[in-house]
Amino acid sequence: MTKVKICGLTEARHVQAAVDADADAIGFVFAPSRRQVSADHAAQLAIHIPQSVLKVGVFVNATASEIHEIYEAVPLDIVQYHGDETPEFIEKVGLPAFKAFSIKDADDVHRAAAYHVTPLFDAPGVEFNGGSGTTFNWDILKAAGFQERPFILAGGLNAGNVGKAIAQVNPVMVDVSSGVEIEKRKDEQLIREFIETVKLKSEER
Numbered sequence: 594m595t596k597v598k599i600c601g602l603t604e605a606r607h608v609q610a611a612v613d614a615d616a617d618a619i620g621f622v623f624a625p626s627r628r629q630v631s632a633d634h635a636a637q638l639a640i641h642i643p644q645s646v647l648k649v650g651v652f653v654n655a656t657a658s659e660i661h662e663i664y665e666a667v668p669l670d671i672v673q674y675h676g677d678e679t680p681e682f683i684e685k686v687g688l689p690a691f692k693a694f695s696i697k698d699a700d701d702v703h704r705a706a707a708y709h710v711t712p713l714f715d716a717p718g719v720e721f722n723g724g725s726g727t728t729f730n731w732d733i734l735k736a737a738g739f740q741e742r743p744f745i746l747a748g749g750l751n752a753g754n755v756g757k758a759i760a761q762v763n764p765v766m767v768d769v770s771s772g773v774e775i776e777k778r779k780d781e782q783l784i785r786e787f788i789e790t791v792k793l794k795s796e797e798r
């Protein structure tokens with residue numbers, strides 16, 4: 594079954610909608626973004642999240658001490674590195690992690706080989722490092738021969754295209770932010786529709 598992460602949540606009612614619809618992971622953005630939250634705000638939102646749902650913190654080139662401080666304060670389960678973090682830096686921080694890669698060509702996919710954490714393949718950022726709402730060419734993953742390790746797929750997913758994405762590249766998790774928003778604000782109905790679609794499409798496989 595393909596897992597689902599709903600990212601960039603800033604309001605309790607959207608967190609509740611994701612939890613009620615059976616999301617597997619919820620992401621909070623701690624990097625510059627219109628979706629950025631403080632550690633205190635994320636800790637308040639995290640009260641609504643049961644232990645079975647992973648709380649993921651998205652960071653872009655933060656220091657090890659900033660990451661540890663927020664990881665403990667919220668508390669988080671996973672750190673998502675969405676910047677230029679090296680394999681050595683991620684090892685040094687020593688927390689469970691996803692590493693995002695912006696995919697333009699096969700070389701970007703190959704970069705994941707140097708990292709010992711789950712890769713998250715995303716479209717290149719536009720205004721910020723992620724959450725652009727644009728897709729990348731999923732054929733690049735196949736062309737790069739990336740089948741041997743589990744990976745997370747992100748970038749411009751929505752209820753209309755996520756079934757095709759699952760069928761085409763079989764990610765262990767799909768990650769969405771813009772695709773469950775209306776006019777740059779999360780929408781409960783779109784959150785439910787996205788999660789239901791992922792569950793339905795991955796059961797069909």
Ligand SMILES: O=C(O)c1ccccc1NCC(=O)[C@H](O)[C@H](O)COP(=O)(O)O
Binds near residue numbers: 600624715747768770
């Ligand atoms: O979402 C943001 O605003 C963001 C800003 C800076 C770094 C990462 C960010 N998001 C990370 C995510 O995990 C998003 O869900 C992922 O990029 C997909 O976003 P979208 O294409 O909008 O579905």
